[in-house]
Amino acid sequence: MLNTIGKTYAFPFGIESQVLFYNKSKLSEEDVTNYETITSKATFGATFKSMNAYATAPLFMSVGDTLFGEDGETVDGTNWGNEAGVSVLQWISDQNSNSGFVNLTAENAMSKFGDGSVAAIETGPWDLSAAQEAIGEENLGIAVYPTVTIGGNTVQQKAFLGVKLFAVNQAPAGSDTDRIAASYKLASMLTSAESQENQFTYEGRNIIPANKEVQESDTVQSNELAQAVIKMASSSDYTVVTPKLRQMTTFWTESAALLSDVYNGKIQSSDYLTKLQEFDADLAAAE
Structure with missing residues (x-):
């Protein structure tokens, strides 16, 4: 049971986080511990032109910024408008010139994984069967997120963590x-x-x-997918709990637009800080 101050609020039955799926014929278990190694030896794919904020926004928490505060419940607690946040936007923009990065769409991600255009993608348990079918169960490797170098600092990439509940x-x-x-x-x-x-x-x-x-x-201990998700969920080094505030509706829309515009070159680097500060203010004012 999920308890807060002695009261029962819900009954959890599952945990959910994205993990790394990779093609073992192209990358080794050691290769996939680091993003730069993945993209230098093979290719990594993600949806950046039409940004999936659920997948990409946790990069800001990877560099130490917060979303709705440390507790995820402080409406005016988002602090992406700083040097660390700017470095994330610069990293996103830089993927345009990264020969090991492949932009995907929601529609072609698995087919590109299957035909070898990309050797690694980040997705969740819901895509296991599709990934096994795409490259063969024997070729599918599953791992926790890699480290990534942003703004000259190597950090552990984070994902959103969700909990499935009955209320x-x-x-x-x-x-x-x-x-x-x-x-x-x-x-x-x-x-x-x-x-x-x-x-x-x-x-x-x-x-x-x-x-x-x-x-x-x-059964769970011997399952590669389960072990990757459990490790991701085990520590704030790997995941941040998805905030449950109603202001998340504003977050999903505005963050996806901002990050897409950066990748697509619609925002100049000189404006990154201002745009992030405006984003922070918009979330703080959201109803």
Whole structure:
């Protein structure tokens, strides 16, 4: 159960993070620990012309900036308008001249992975079956995110971390305590250790269990995807919890536009700081 100050809010049943998928015929396990090595020995693909903020925005947290503060709940706590933030925008722009970087679209990412145009991509458990089909299960390697050099500093690239939950809405039950109790019992059953193990092993679902005991099972311990996601989720060095504030609606839209415009050359480098400061202010003022 997810508890805060002694109150039950929801029942977790899975954890979710993007990881690195790579072609083992082109890159080794050691190669994929570093972005510059990946792009010097082979190719890395991502959607930059039409930016996926979910995938790319955590670069700012990788260099020490925050999104809605350290706790992810402070509306005026985003601080991308600084030297570190500027270095992220410069890095994004620089990928235009990186011969090892390939811009993808949401529609062609897996086909480009399959035909060898790209040797590594960052995606999540939802794409496991497609990736195995694209390059063959025997060629698919899965790893945590690599380190990357931004602004002259080598940092661990981060991803957003999500938790899959069952929540109980008590409002429809009114004062019917039996109905409320039954709902909690159902949520507890659906998120039990047995249920989480089934969710993980059932073909095609690939939901990584949140339950620590299930994570220690032989089935999970021997699974490359599960181990990569669990390691990503294990530390703030690798992931930042996706904020749940309603202002995230503004964040997704504005960050995607800003990052795309930088990659597409619509914003001059001399304006990077100003644009980031405006972005911070927009999030702080968002309703």
